[in-house]
Amino acid sequence: MSPVTDTPETPSDDDARHAAKMAKKKAARDRMMATKDGEKGLIIVHTGPGKGKSSSGFGMIMRCIAHEMPSAVVQFIKGGWQTGERTLIETHFSDLCQFYAMGEGFTWETQDKSRDIAAAQRGWEKAKEMIRNPEIQMVLLDEINIALRYEYLDINEVVEFLATEKPEMTHVVLTGRNAKEELIQIADLVTEMALVKHPFRAGVKAQKGVEF
Template identity: 45%
Template sequence: MKTRERRQGVVLVHTGEGKGKSSSAFGMVFRAAGWGMKVCVIQFIKGQWQTGEQKAAERFDNIEWHALGDGFTWDTKNPEQDIKTSREIWEFGKQKILSGEFDLVLLDEINYCCGYGWIGGREIADFIQNEKPAWLHLVLTGRNAAAEVIEAAHTVTEMTRVKHAFESGIKAEQGVEF
């Protein structure tokens, strides 16, 4: 494994309407953990919903997992609370990124928070460009990634939905969606 002094930290954004943004990021989480890197996962929306990837991460001693947020907030009844919660998670995420403890940090579904206007894209981009440690890999997922975040990233992938099982009446399935 490259030492931090020799590593170029990469910023990746997974966005778009298609499925697979978080799933792809979790693949990188497990890949990095497999190489012995210390990883932190911070979920902005999921709340306390149990997922298979979180259960799998419990088997690793080098993955720290934080499922935060108030749940699926596009059905929100309290946007002020969603803004407050998102801001608190963002501050927590910045602390983890700056702690020097981690090699890879995943900010899962942070892009939704930008899309809803709860956290500014310029604010996130400025943090990435001016404060993120140069050796740290950072992954940001969710629909509606802000243009400023896309510009600040090294790699951006837009998932495009061609067809989804939900359109055929199939609800989220364990092992596939969670």
């Protein structure tokens, strides 16, 4: 009986093809990245009927906090709710993120248009103050698209302010479904959340940790 000897393993043809393919892809990616060396403050829009618009915006705020980048949140609709994001930021990260809940709930809850308009206007004044502050590097305008959709705010005023007064390196994130076309046109990054399934349609109410 011949002795058993260890032989070095050699990659299969499939492994070799995969490695070559990935090497080629990496080289192409490296060439593309070498041309991207600019930085600027971005106008970012999260819109669409699907869930995740505010959640994504708050994810960016948490990244800023992790990088010790001063930031701010202005909520235009959900001010009447004590959300998990608000509790977390106000309790643990108020030194890095200012939080202003300016809304009083959805329009069908207040049932008072003039009151909703006044709340939106107060929110916009606070938003401008935060954006103008040179120390703040990201401002999240949560659900501002709803205020714009119902014309509680003038879209032309918002677009003009972002185009002319936003500091060069300040990021501004605007969330809410039905983003106005004028806003989409001036944005640097636009993401539309698509609705595929939602538990609400199956009779499941909004739940802590998922919706708020």
